[in-house]
Amino acid sequence: MKTLTSVLLIALLAACSASQPEGSFTSDASGLVVTPAAGSAKSVRLQVINDRVVRVTAVTDQNLELPPSLMAAPAAGKSAPFKVTRTEDEVMLETALLRARVSLANGAVRFTDHADKTLLAEEPKRSFQGGVSQRFNNGTDEGLFGGGQHQYGHLDLNGEDLELVQHNSDIAVPFVVSTRNYGVLWENNGISRFGNPQPYGFASRDLKIKDASGKQGGFTARYSIAGELKLERVESDINYQYIKDRFTWPKELLDGKTPVTGSPPNILPNQTVTWEGTLESSNAGNHKFQLYGSSYFKLFVDDKLVFDRWRQNWNPLYHPFDVAMEAGKPVKVRIEWTPDGGYIALLHNNPLPADERHSLTFTSEVGRAIDYWFIAGKSQDDVIAGYRELTGKSVMLPRWAYGFWQSRERYKTQAEVVDAVKEYRKRKIPLDNIVLDWNYWPEDAWGSHEFDKTRFPNPKKMVDDVHALNAQIMISVWPKFYPTTANYKELDAAGFIYRRNVEDGYVDWIGKGYLNAFYDPYSKPAREMYWRQVNEKLNVHGFDAWWMDATEPDPHSNLDIQSLKDRNGPT
Structure with a gap:
């Protein structure tokens, strides 16, 4: 009876295995297309541009027709030679400089060198909900550089967050180069983020805020004119972030005066604001904050000065800072601001698991496809050369x-x-x-x-x-x-x-x-x-x-x- 039971079990497992859908692929002169057995992407395409550049496109249906790229213009003509081989669970595309493996089970793509050392590996769980998002290289210790021209003080982006939005003096370029000698150009023209996919929100979204007396509900806000206190109240968040927000300024601060027509009420002279209170979280770890601000402001955390800065009012900036927080333990915060017609807001994001925090992640708020260009090289300089080939030669200036x-x-x-x-x-x-x-x-x-x-x-x-x-x-x-x-x-x-x-x-x-x-x-x-x-x-x-x-x-x-x-x- 025991032998018969074993035989039946083996037969049942074999039948179940045989009934599982299998992934498939097709190839042509430009590359290959994989139809995974499972996963959110129904089609994953690899296009060989040259020996070191491959474009990866994943969609939720079979339609791989996308609008022409606005950022990449690879040279026209026949792609570099490559070969395609299949194993039991993946298909491999190989050029003279790289290998790309695609899982037939879920469509996840992994790039390696010819010694099979992993350069870039997708996490299998792609996101097409509310935009598109792809995470690579969980828990990586590599250096990641690029992202455009920003003023946050970051050089190595590993573990950091960037909002890729064009501003007056903040230039977004969705390209990073790695110390592993590869680069990724994220093919999406919408508002995008590097790092945490979750947009930063006001502090009250995630944190318990108490006022200066320890009462829950918000910060103690003290508004003064020429050093004389005019108003004290509790504010659930610090939010004078945009033009529309400045017109919520307390009437008590106008002191009987009227600003020039069209000017914000916080432009009147000698006004100051101080916010004071504590922040508390049930999530221990490294909390990421951004103080969006202009004019003069100071930030203190647990009575230690973090910022003492000035920024022009027509072009405010995000000022990132981290706070290591213990679960349930309050952290003191004080912000002093001389508005002079300026802007300010306190934003926050919860900690990520360490392997997600130290990963390469791109997210865009719109997009039908996860779409990116992988560039391999023998050095970072070589990778930049590949990026140049892909996006066009720079004009030599006179x-x-x-x-x-x-x-x-x-x-x-x-x-x-x-x-x-x-x-x-x-x-x-x-x-x-x-x-x-x-x-x-x-x-x-x-x-x-x-x-x-x-x-x-x-x-x-x-x-x-x-x-x-x-x-x-x-x-x-x-x-x-x-x-x-x-x-x-x-x-x-x-x-x-x-x-x-x-x-x-x-x-x-x-x-x-x-x-x-x-x-x-x-x-x-x-x-x-x-x-x-x-x-x-x-x-x-x-x-x-x-x-x-x-x-x-x-x-x-x-x-x-x-x-x-x-x-x-x-x-």
Whole structure:
């Protein structure tokens, strides 16, 4: 009976095994496509670009047709030679420089070198819910560098968080290079994050906040004018983050005064605010915070100074800091702020498990596919060369561009520009280039590409005078237009203007304030029309270089993200 039972059990297991769906794959001259047996991705495609670059695309259906890439432009032509082999549970694609293995069970991709040393390995659990997210290399100790031009003080990104959103002086590039000698370019143009997939939220979302007396419910907030306390209250969060939030300022602080029309109430002089209380969590570990702020502010944690900083109000910044917290043990926090028309908010994220915190994770809030380019190399320099091949060669600048530039905000007249160059020559200080910044146009004609004749009577002569002094001149050009200009009307008639800002009646900060909008740079015909307008009005004067300004773009400094989405798109 025991033998019969064993035979039946083996037969049952074999039958169950045979009934399990098997993954499959197809290959062609460009790479391969895997249909996994299980998992959220129904199709996983590997495209060989060259020996060291492979594109990985995973979708929840069989449709792998995606919009053309805006960030990568690999050289056209036949891909590098590669071979495909299958084992029992995976399929391997191999080029002269790398190997890529795809699980037939769940579609997870793993890149190795030819010695089978793992470089980059996907975690099998992909996320397509509420956007897309992919984690790689759980628990890694490698160095990860890149992500663009940020001002957070991070160099090695391993264990850190980045929000990949374009701001005035914060440049998002979804590319990282590893000390393991590979790189990843995340193919997604939406708002993305490196590190924790969870967006930071106000402190009260995750933490228990108590006031200065120990009562739960929020921080003790003390508002003063010239050192005299005007208001004390409990606030559940510190939130003067965006333009709309500043108008919730307490009326008690106005002290009978009225700010200039359109100005925030917290711009009145001699105002200060202090928030004080404790933070407590049931989650022990390294808690990540961001103090979003501008103007003057100080941060103390357990009575120790963490920040003592100033930041310009038209361009606030996230200031990250970590706090090691024990479960149930309160941490004292005090923030002192001189608003002067500025912004401030305290944001937080809970600790991640160590293997997730030290991983390579990209998340985007929109996207139909998990899509990225893997770049292998023998060195980090080699990886950067592969990135260059993928995204396009950098233009070699003329020799003068490597010399000294003079720029200021701003030269208001033609004479100021030429006189500045003359002064450099008079003092025998080397100068190669002078920059003509914005607002050279008539006040009510932004986007006309015309010069204000009262201040710049002869722009061609200005350029010629600079050239005669053996210098070059760069000019700032914008993708922003007032609806009264002929250029706006031409672009709008062709459907190339983001009209929401105008339709909703929002004005800018120039003079009395003017209706304005940006054009659609993602349309090739729109770009061609834009350049023709610039060429006809500005290039004819002989300028040497273009400063393509306002690439953020920024209808008004420090709008909340949803307002930016509404105004800077075809909505």
